[in-house]
Amino acid sequence: MTTESLITKPESAIRVAPSVLVGIGAFAAVGVYVLVGSVELNLWTSLGPGPGLFPFAMGAVLVAMAVLWLVQELRRPSETAEGVDRGLVVAVVLSLTILAALMDLLGFQLSMFLFLMYHLRLRGRRSWVSSLITALAGSVGAFYAFNYGLNVTLPVSAFPLLNMIGL
Amino acid sequence: MDTLNELMGGFAAAMTWQNLLFAFLGCLLGTIIGVLPGIGPVAGVALLIPLTMNLDATGAIIMLCAIFYGTAYGGTITSVLLNTPGEAASAITTIDGYAMTKVGKAGAALTIAAVGSFVGGTIATIGLVAAAKPLGELGLLVGPPEFFALMVVGISLLVALAGKSMVKAVISGALGLLIAMVGIDPVAGAPRFTFGMDRLLDGVSFVAVIVGVFGLSELLSHRKETATPTVHAPNMRALLPTGKEWRRSAPAMARGTGIGFGLGLIPGMTGSVSSLLAYGAEKKFSRHRSQLGKGAIEGVAGPETANNAHANAALIPLFTLGIPASPTIAVLMGAFLQQGLTPGPTLFTEHSEIAWAIIASLFIGNLLLLVLNVPLVGLWTSILRVPSTILTPLILLFMVIGAYTINFSVFDVFVMIGFGLLGLALRHLDIPLAPMVLTLVLGPLMERSLRESLEISQGDFGIFTSRPISAVLIGLGILIVFSPLLKFRKPKALNEDPET
Numbered sequence: 001m002t003t004e005s006l007i008t009k010p011e012s013a014i015r016v017a018p019s020v021l022v023g024i025g026a027f028a029a030v031g032v033y034v035l036v037g038s039v040e041l042n043l044w045t046s047l048g049p050g051p052g053l054f055p056f057a058m059g060a061v062l063v064a065m066a067v068l069w070l071v072q073e074l075r076r077p078s079e080t081a082e083g084v085d086r087g088l089v090v091a092v093v094l095s096l097t098i099l100a101a102l103m104d105l106l107g108f109q110l111s112m113f114l115f116l117m118y119h120l121r122l123r124g125r126r127s128w129v130s131s132l133i134t135a136l137a138g139s140v141g142a143f144y145a146f147n148y149g150l151n152v153t154l155p156v157s158a159f160p161l162l163n164m165i166g167l
Numbered sequence: 168m169d170t171l172n173e174l175m176g177g178f179a180a181a182m183t184w185q186n187l188l189f190a191f192l193g194c195l196l197g198t199i200i201g202v203l204p205g206i207g208p209v210a211g212v213a214l215l216i217p218l219t220m221n222l223d224a225t226g227a228i229i230m231l232c233a234i235f236y237g238t239a240y241g242g243t244i245t246s247v248l249l250n251t252p253g254e255a256a257s258a259i260t261t262i263d264g265y266a267m268t269k270v271g272k273a274g275a276a277l278t279i280a281a282v283g284s285f286v287g288g289t290i291a292t293i294g295l296v297a298a299a300k301p302l303g304e305l306g307l308l309v310g311p312p313e314f315f316a317l318m319v320v321g322i323s324l325l326v327a328l329a330g331k332s333m334v335k336a337v338i339s340g341a342l343g344l345l346i347a348m349v350g351i352d353p354v355a356g357a358p359r360f361t362f363g364m365d366r367l368l369d370g371v372s373f374v375a376v377i378v379g380v381f382g383l384s385e386l387l388s389h390r391k392e393t394a395t396p397t398v399h400a401p402n403m404r405a406l407l408p409t410g411k412e413w414r415r416s417a418p419a420m421a422r423g424t425g426i427g428f429g430l431g432l433i434p435g436m437t438g439s440v441s442s443l444l445a446y447g448a449e450k451k452f453s454r455h456r457s458q459l460g461k462g463a464i465e466g467v468a469g470p471e472t473a474n475n476a477h478a479n480a481a482l483i484p485l486f487t488l489g490i491p492a493s494p495t496i497a498v499l500m501g502a503f504l505q506q507g508l509t510p511g512p513t514l515f516t517e518h519s520e521i522a523w524a525i526i527a528s529l530f531i532g533n534l535l536l537l538v539l540n541v542p543l544v545g546l547w548t549s550i551l552r553v554p555s556t557i558l559t560p561l562i563l564l565f566m567v568i569g570a571y572t573i574n575f576s577v578f579d580v581f582v583m584i585g586f587g588l589l590g591l592a593l594r595h596l597d598i599p600l601a602p603m604v605l606t607l608v609l610g611p612l613m614e615r616s617l618r619e620s621l622e623i624s625q626g627d628f629g630i631f632t633s634r635p636i637s638a639v640l641i642g643l644g645i646l647i648v649f650s651p652l653l654k655f656r657k658p659k660a661l662n663e664d665p666e667t
Contacts, residue, residue: 061337092563093584152217
């Protein structure tokens with residue numbers, strides 16, 4: 001680390017990773033947005049500090065830190081973390097989003113069953129039997145366990161037809 | 168003797184069959200969370216908060232506390248048997264613990280770890296009992312300016328100690344405070360940063376945020392699905408350490424208790440730091456230091472004892488001053504607040520029975536874990552044999568249920584997904600997550616005390632420097648933040664702290 005920092009000269013500026021630049025930019029943007037937003041909220045009222053004061057301070061901190069970080073990166077670019085498994089991220093985030101969107105419509109049991117089947121059978125390549133048992137336990141089983149065991153009600157389907165058969 | 172009477176009352180309340188059951192369930196769940204490598208204590212405790220919301224306050228907090236220190240026990244099991252720590256705090260145990268497994272002494276290592284954890288946890292809890300009254304009374308002298316200053320110290324310690332870059336730690340802390348500010352402002356009642364969404368008037372649910380940032384992003388950042396390791400549970404006879412091993416462990420446990428207890432009191436110190444330093448202490452002071460790294464029992468006893476002493480000692484600042492010392496404690500504090508209990512000196516005056524029942528349950532829980540852990544090693548190892556292709560979907564299932572049940576709304580599931588992605592981005596940028604959790608929970612309290620102070624002084628910031636206690640605390644905070652400029656070296660162990 002130290003030897004590397006001695007070798008790197010100003011031209012290493014180009015070596016700042018794009019993801020780091022995007023991150024710094026995003027934090028600065030959020031900071032500016034908060035600064036503007038909190039001025040509109042009133043920094044000071046006749047009674048003393050207003051609702052905008054604290055966020056204003058935080059926005060300022062965020063902008064200042066983003067600038068400091070940029071300076072640090074230009075002096076000595078940090079090594080970026082290893083990349084992520086994009087397939088995994090997309091599959092999990094997308095399936096979760098669809099699950100959340102459908103949960104009120106199809107009810108917890110059916111939507112969770114489909115979600116679990118996707119992850120167990122399609123992504124996990126489990127056998128049909130193992131997938132079905134696990135998915136049923138995680139959807140129908142969890143529904144009743146939470147309902148009767150913990151007094152926590154999970155959503156039922158908005159469709160009368162599905163509702164009638166207990167989903 | 169007043170304290171002792173109240174503690175006895177606490178035991179009476181904690182010994183009802185319901186509360187014993189909650190403590191038992193909490194220990195069980197905590198151990199499972201500790202054993203599972205994919206999910207840490209922060210997300211684990213947050214995930215289970217919604218499940219406890221329908222319970223009465225005492226039972227709910229007893230269960231969540233048991234989950235909290237149960238994870239400290241559970242993390243050891245994978246460290247020793249698999250060479251992969253279930254929790255960051257038991258990472259150092261892998262060195263000698265796994266070396267002992269390789270020579271067939273896994274059982275002895277696990278037993279010593281459990282006994283050490285029990286000793287450390289129990290002594291730290293006795294410390295809590297002793298400190299509760301005097302510190303609580305001191306805490307009552309604290310007004311809004313002092314309270315604000317105290318939180319400044321806590322947060323600046325965490326920021327200074329977290330990770331390699333203070334700039335990144337401050338960004339993390341500021342983000343947490345900003346997220347905490349979404350919703351109706353606590354003093355004037357103006358909606359802030361709600362983007363016109365009614366849903367956000369009550370603020371962003373901290374459970375959904377924490378489950379997303381800590382739990383979901385952890386799952387998302389997994390790289391290759393690793394093959395399920397083969398684990399063999401040691402048999403019962405092999406569980407008992409020899410007399411020599413007991414004798415060698417005792418001094419290591421004593422050192423571990425001291426280190427863990429001392430560091431547990433300091434905000435910003437995580438359990439990992441305690442276990443790392445305890446290992447370092449063994450390397451320096453143990454009579455068998457030459458064997459460390461090759462399967463010395465001291466290398467298990469010291470860190471594991473320190474880890475649990477730390478976990479229990481960290482409850483002292485929470486109970487007496489209302490300051491969470493670590494991310495997991497911050498989540499626990501969030502659970503207190505959701506139950507309508509404000510941790511801190513007023514807890515002992517306003518909800519004295521609940522506070523003492525919880526403290527009594529800490530003793531019971533530590534005993535339960537000792538009894539549960541060792542004989543059930545077979546059960547814990549069988550959990551490890553569940554392949555990740557089944558485990559990951561099931562963890563996702565619990566995250567969805569946990570997020571949904573906070574307000575019984577899918578909105579919070581979307582919040583969790585969004586913060587999962589944010590957490591992934593922060594991990595990628597090497598921004599520590601710990602300061603964010605702390606400020607997320609403390610944010611509203613901090614803002615209220617700042618504004619109350621300024622209202623008392625009619626807008627004069629001098630109130631923070633004219634009152635002696637707050638002046639000293641603010642000075643301390645500034646010193647901590649600027650310590651890198653003064654070239655104070657942090658101990659090397661802190662830079663290696665995997666939790667931050």
